[in-house]
Amino acid sequence: xxxxxxxxxxxxxxxxxxxxxxxxxxxxxxxxxxxxxxxxxxxxxxxxxxxxxxxxxxxxxxxxxxxxxxxxxxxxxxxxxxxxxxxxxxxxxxxxxxxxxxxxxxxxxxxxxxxxxxxxxxxxxxxxxx
Numbered sequence: 001x002x003x004x005x006x007x008x009x010x011x012x013x014x015x016x017x018x019x020x021x022x023x024x025x026x027x028x029x030x031x032x033x034x035x036x037x038x039x040x041x042x043x044x045x046x047x048x049x050x051x052x053x054x055x056x057x058x059x060x061x062x063x064x065x066x067x068x069x070x071x072x073x074x075x076x077x078x079x080x081x082x083x084x085x086x087x088x089x090x091x092x093x094x095x096x097x098x099x100x101x102x103x104x105x106x107x108x109x110x111x112x113x114x115x116x117x118x119x120x121x122x123x124x125x126x127x128x129x130x
């Protein structure tokens with residue numbers, strides 16, 4: 001392997017992680033678990049760091065900069081920007097649920113208040129897949 005081989009492997013691993021993530025975006029295991037490509041970016045950064053120590057020339061340093069930038073940006077996006085914001089109206093244990101209106105199976109509107117005092121109500125939130 002040439003002295004710039006590890007630098008090329010580092011860039012290929014980083015770009016492969018990006019391509020792999022976007023091509024498998026419809027797979028919930030990949031989409032919902034960003035740790036897989038964050039680890040790939042970290043591995044690419046480690047390989048580029050070793051390449052930069054062995055041959056501190058512009059290809060190795062560029063590969064290190066690319067890998068570190070992708071690691072930082074990917075981590076920031078997935079662990080800071082993609083967090084679900086706190087709800088201002090979150091229900092607490094023991095508090096009555098806030099009233100809402102939703103369509104039933106036939107499309108007719110049903111309110112939660114219409115069931116108060118009559119019968120127990122179970123509300124199920126099904127997120128589904130994107």
